[in-house]
Amino acid sequence: MFEDVPPPPGPEGAASLGGVAVSVLDHAVLDAVFRQSSVGVHVLDRELRLVRVTGAALSTRGVAEEDVLGRPAVEAYRHFGVEVKEHVLRDVLDGGTPARDVLVRGRPPQDPGRKHVYSVSLYPLFTPGPDGARRPAIGLVATVTDVTLRILAEQRLALLYEARERIGRTLDVERTARELVEVTAPGFAGSVVVALTDAVLRGKPPELRRAGETPLLRCTAVGGSVHADGGVPLPEPGAVLLPGLFGERLPDGPELRRWDGEVRLVAPLAVRGQLLGAVAFRRPPGADPYTEDDLALVEGVTAHTATCLENALRFTREHTVMTALQSWPLRPDGETRHAVELAQRHRPGGTGAGSWFDVIALPGARVALVVGQVERPGLSAVATMGRLRTAVYSLATLDLSPHELLARLHAVTQRLAREQGHAPGHGHGDDEPAASCTVAVHDPVTGRLDLARAGTSLCVAVRPDGSLDADLVDEGPLLGDDGPPFACSSHFLPEGTTLCLASSARADGGPSQARVAQALAAPDRGTHPMADDLAALLAPERVLLVARTLRLPASDVAEWEVPGELSAVAPTRHAAEDRVREWGLGVEPLTVELIVSELVTNAVRHGAPPYALRLLRGESTLTVEVRDGAATAPHLRHAKAGDEGGRGLHICAMLADAWGVRYEEDGKTVWAEIALDGDGDGNGAGAGVGFGDPASA
Structure with a gap:
């Protein structure tokens, strides 16, 4: 055991400390360490008894010297609130590797309510032997530092x-x-x-x-x-x-x-x-x-x-x-079931991709299929989608062709960009509106399909024989980007052709043509199983329309060629009246007679050949269509009391529930729709209205 005071100096300025010669300088260092250092220094002998410890280690931990000195380490360190593993000490003493910075936890007597953490390092003590040879360790020295605050x-x-x-x-x-x-x-x-x-x-x-x-x-x-x-x-x-x-x-x-x-x-x-x-x-x-x-x-x-x-x-x-904006009500099947057999799918993903689809019933038993997607997801994309969808519906009811509809929709998209502070045509910012859209219009009377596309989409058709057409229409510029002209095409599809439209195929790679063909090829499968198979191939937030084309039964269509003479108006009018009576529709034949008379007369007087009249029987409406080869637009006039003419379209507007004009490449078609009562009693909208025959004057 070391003494607290240095012994008398020995020969050659050395001192004797515990039987070991120690120089005066070494003794001074030991004295400074044990008396003044705040780091706890502990010395154990060969029997692992605690033989010396710095005063700071005792005072800061509330331990009396006589309670620990001379006692075995396991017993002595219990007074410090620390459990010691004797085999660890023995391993270092017997020549093992020194232990450095070992964390030990304990509750010292002066602070029993809080667990402290100590960093402990153990080193063996050696004395030099003859010729510098190392002798067996005479004990251990341990440095102990309270690192609780650091830990x-x-x-x-x-x-x-x-x-x-x-x-x-x-x-x-x-x-x-x-x-x-x-x-x-x-x-x-x-x-x-x-x-x-x-x-x-x-x-x-x-x-x-x-x-x-x-x-x-x-x-x-x-x-x-x-x-x-x-x-x-x-x-x-x-x-x-x-x-x-x-x-x-x-x-x-x-x-x-x-x-x-x-x-x-x-x-x-x-x-x-x-x-x-x-x-x-x-x-x-x-x-x-x-x-x-x-x-x-x-x-x-x-x-x-x-x-x-x-x-x-x-x-x-x-x-x-x-979610509220992205959701849309499915339209009743009754509006389009004579034109297409339809299945619709939407895979929600919660990101607000701004995808939408629409199925819009058009005059003449036609149907418009629309799919679109705003380019950048988010709440603003969904809001833009809602405004574009409203615009599509409004433009479709104007009987515009698909490529003309997209041109108008492009102008709407550019206006949205201006409202949001973007300059169209100067690249797209993160929030600038830009969208892809595909519009397809199917006529169940002729089987004609008119298509136009802005941006990218999945657009394929599988015919009843299983052949797949993935080139129905080329890709075009995005809405709000470069603008018209947009890619368009026309096809005559056999009845039973399956048309598949899906939004933004390129963003997720899209399903392969082989898998699309596999899902759509079987004509005996319903459209809903087909849609389920295809929806599983699409990424979330994509919309899908699967439509199988139908033809209007020949018994629901009546058509007449009209000679280019006013004298042909009366026979044409009577033929239409007879067909309405034959069909037994819930509409007054006189109403049909007046509308046919006025529309045919206007076509012969102001249009160009060839002329034709067509009646289409639906479940809730009767459609009267008069076609001629002139592109001039008829307009509604309000004739003065003394005028002999100028009342034709005004009469049609009064008697019909809706009327309009559809322009084609080689002419136009003026149409009028008459709602059916459904009881077949002949009490139509025009009952009791008496007008003279403008063609018989």
Whole structure:
């Protein structure tokens, strides 16, 4: 055992210390270390008894010297609140590798309520032998440093880093609350309770905090264990937690509170003065109590969580809006079932891709099939989709050809760009409207299919013999980009041809032609099984239309060539009246007679040959169509009382439920629709109306 005072100097300026010669300088160094150093230095002999320890190590840990010196290490270190493994000491003493920076935990007598962490290093003590040979170790020296504050700081930084990495990954409010629990329990707290306001759980915006007011809080996520020693049980998710667990009022920041005999760390979840919820942390009995540093840590974690909750809430609200805008009612099959056998699919993905489809019934038993997609996803894309879809429907009812419709829709898209502050034709910003769109119009009387396409899409047809046509129409520029002309084409398809339209095929690669052909080839399969097979091949947020073309029965069509003379009006009118009586429709034959007379007369007087009249019988309407070879547009006039003419279209407008003009490459068709009563009693819209025969004058 070393002495506290140096012995008398020996020969050649050396001193004797514990039977070992020690120089005066070495003795001075040892004295400084053991008397003045704040680092704990412990010396053990060959029997692993503690023979010397620095005074600082004793005083700072509240241990008396006589309680530890001369005692075996295992017994001595119990007074320091540390459990020592003797075999570790023995391994180092017997020539093993020195142990460096080993972390040891214990509760010293002067601070029994908190666990301390010590960094311990062990080295063997050797004395030089003859010729410099090393002798067996005569003992051990250990350096001990209290690193509790450093370890706690590292743990807090690690927890804060983990919180930023793991909390808020899903943009889901309840999941974010559970992530806060998963990060903090059981490492930081024995149990954690997260509660959110009722408004946040309902997806509504959080309210501003008002002094003295606490909104309703519901338990959203819990974690940890209920202790067997009488600890307060954890609440169930959904339970109302105020007043109670968080106190009568919520604190403005992290705060220690006592509730039911337990100390809890309570913190609000708030951002920019808006309260989203609160969290309560509880440590198990015997664990280290919370400190001011823990309050600072919780403030950082809860601030990050509140921001993530706000982001999730904003995403939830935007997703709700996008879902509402992205959803569209399916049109009744009765409007188009004589033109196509239809199946529609939409694979939602929650990103707001702005995809849409429409099936629009057109005059003359025709049907328009439309698919489109705004290029950049998001809430603005869905809003743009809604405006474009409305424009498509309005333009389609004007009887425009598909490529003319896309040209008008391109102008609408450019106007939207100007409204959003973009200059068309100067490249696309992140929010500038741009869209792809494909329009197909099918005529079930002739089997003609007119197509136009802007941008990219899946557009294929499979004929009844199984042959696939993937080149129905070329790709064209995007709406809002380079503009017209857009790619267009016309085809005459046999009855039973299956047409497939899907939005934005290039974005996800699209299904291969072979797989499309496999899904569409069997003519005996229904369109819905086909649509199911194809929808599984498309990426989320894509829309799909599968339409099998039909032909209007010949018994529902009546057509006459009309000579280019006014004298031909009367026979044509009578033939139409006879056909209406033959069909037994719920419409007054005189109404049909007057409309046919006026339209045919106008065509002969102001149009060009050839002339033709066609009647189309539907379930709810009768369509009268008069075609001529002139492209001049008829217009509605309001004749004066003394005028002998100029009342033809005015009469048609009064008697018909709708009328319009459809332009074609070699002329035009003026049409009028008459609603059927459905009872076949002949009491139509024009009953009792008497007009003279303009062709008989």
